[in-house]
Amino acid sequence: MTLALTASEIATRLKEGFADIIVEAGPDSLLVKSESLLDIASFLKTEPGLDFNYLVHITAVDYSDYFELVYHLVSLKHNHNLMIKARCYDREAPTVPSLVSLWRGAELQEREIFDLMGIRFYGHPNMKRIFLWEGFPGHPLRRDFANGA
């Protein structure tokens, strides 16, 4: 059975190195500052005992004040999983560091989030639209995009 690590367990291990970066640790997910996402992610991947080597998926949700990115990580060796969230408060040109250098599986998913939500990932090798055509006006999955337009 895959053990869902509670955020408080990870938070105690993380606080030793990254005390001022974690903003909040909810019951089953960890909220981190988006600028330091890359550092925390590489710590989670390489630390023995954590070994999160498999990225399950990345999603973005548009709450009207901010965008929230959700990352779901799994360790195949220890069979435990963790959910990490990062928030982005900029609505005009939101940017977040890309995790492609750690997990290749993030490549197409980050392109999809850019296409449909408009969040740019700096450090991504091929940041362009994936599903919609060049010249499509806007980003459809935002809450203020009206369907049928």
Add this chain to the structure above:
Amino acid sequence: MALKTEPFAINLGPLHPSTHGVFRMRATMDGEVIVDLEPVFGYLHRGIEKLAEGRTYKQNIPFTDRLDYISSMSNGLPYVMAVEKLAGIAVPERAEYLRVIMAELQRIVNHLIAVGTLANDLGAFQTPFLYMFRERERIIDLFEMVCGQRLLYNYMRFGGVSHDIPDEFLPALKKLLNRLPGFIAEYDQLLAENEILLARTKGIGILPKKLAINSSASGPVLRASGVKWDIRKADPYSVYDRFEFDIPTGSAGDCYDRYRIKIAEMLQSIRIIEQAIEQLPPGKVWNKVPLRLRPPVGEAFAHIEAPKGELGFYVVSDGSEKPYRFHVRASTLINLTALRDMIVGWKLADAIVIFGSIDICLGEVDR
């Protein structure tokens, strides 16, 4: 004297007999060898995630069928499980067993089509394909007996399944299960030792183990590369922990291993169905759920081992009767991350075979 060659670009266009749907690849070639490949997605992007935000939870169940339209019985399962987690709905035992039986039958259909189209791509024009369609028609008759549809079933519901099985279902299923191992052995005998298939799939399109894990591959593609990871054993859902079955794993990560795994998984599915029929309890198949379901505020993620990989749904609720966010973790899109690495360096004819062995369905890639 070395030949002076010049690279040229070729377009494997969206409507192509072997691309399993509308998928486009722009290939840069040097003679017959592919030097670089650029996949272009989005020719079937229908905007399901946006449309789902405008419909109630129950009205979104037919959308899940249209994702991976070849194996649509098991598509509704993770969505229904995610909403049941959110709203705290329990499922009766008989419904759980019926869900398992339908999902495993669907896995057999999916692998039959995958192997049939692979043989089609290799050049065995239509004969293995039509043979496999013969079995598929028999299994689809069983599905039609239960829910009345041949292709897009809409069978899963919150709190169970939509219909109970009629009386003639179990005898027909038992008769089919008696004959299926013989058919699968027949296909395997005709295909597995075939010289052309061995020459064209062994050692072609290798996906190394480290790259498979790093590119988040799942399903038969991951298992062919030597990683023993199956959601049914690693994170059991429904009643899978009550059955005994093996996880076939490959070692080389080439097209031949992916083909062998599909044949082996079909036999394991038959084993699971036989155990499920023995243990099937009587009872009702649906727990009553309010007509306008309003789950509490929160989020849920549920995933299953779909025939093509790990299919997951992430649902966010804001307390109203329509979901706030409906996201699909598409197994086939993520399996295609390593496509370029698998194809570069091989010839054009190999590219079609490698692409076919990954077994994708455009409805899920593009949503």
Add this chain to the structure above:
Amino acid sequence: MEIEKRYIYSDAELDSHEGRLIEELKKNSRQIIPDPDEWLSEELQQNVLLTTVDAVLNWARRSALWPVISFPACCAFELISTAASRFDISRFGMEILRASPRQADLMITAGTLTWKMAPQIKRLYDQMAEPKWVIAMGACGISGGVFKGSYSVVPGYNRIVPVDVYVPGCPPRPEALLYGIQMLRQKIKKRKSFVEEKK
């Protein structure tokens, strides 16, 4: 992190060219193309008398309609089932799905049409030689189906190509598709190729 790209073309240029084509087609497809069957309701004296040449031509054309491979989405699997051994479209002479549109005369549109795919379908239709017919299969082909109202779905194939027969269903059963093909054959039977001059 940079991936070494070895393309010999500029992919950004190709993408923006494609985007311009799509936006142009979208602007020009606001009206529904009328169905090509006004001649069916002409006055009685004009459409009953077919010459022998017409009768022979129509018999030849309707007995072996070759479909072109054009299956975007889910209805494709019902089309393939119709072509498989149980429902056998071969008894109507249609078992060969031609990959090249120049050799085909029927387009069975089996799947949802998105705006990104629309220029390709239009090009495919233009490449087919006359006489040619189109069957719109499934709810997505008639009006956009379940996905109507989405930002990227064309509301029906009749915005892009003229449609002769509509087959409803989601997906339509193979028997329904065969019935649609029968109706198309009835329509072809009445077609006049040579118009008699009125003296």
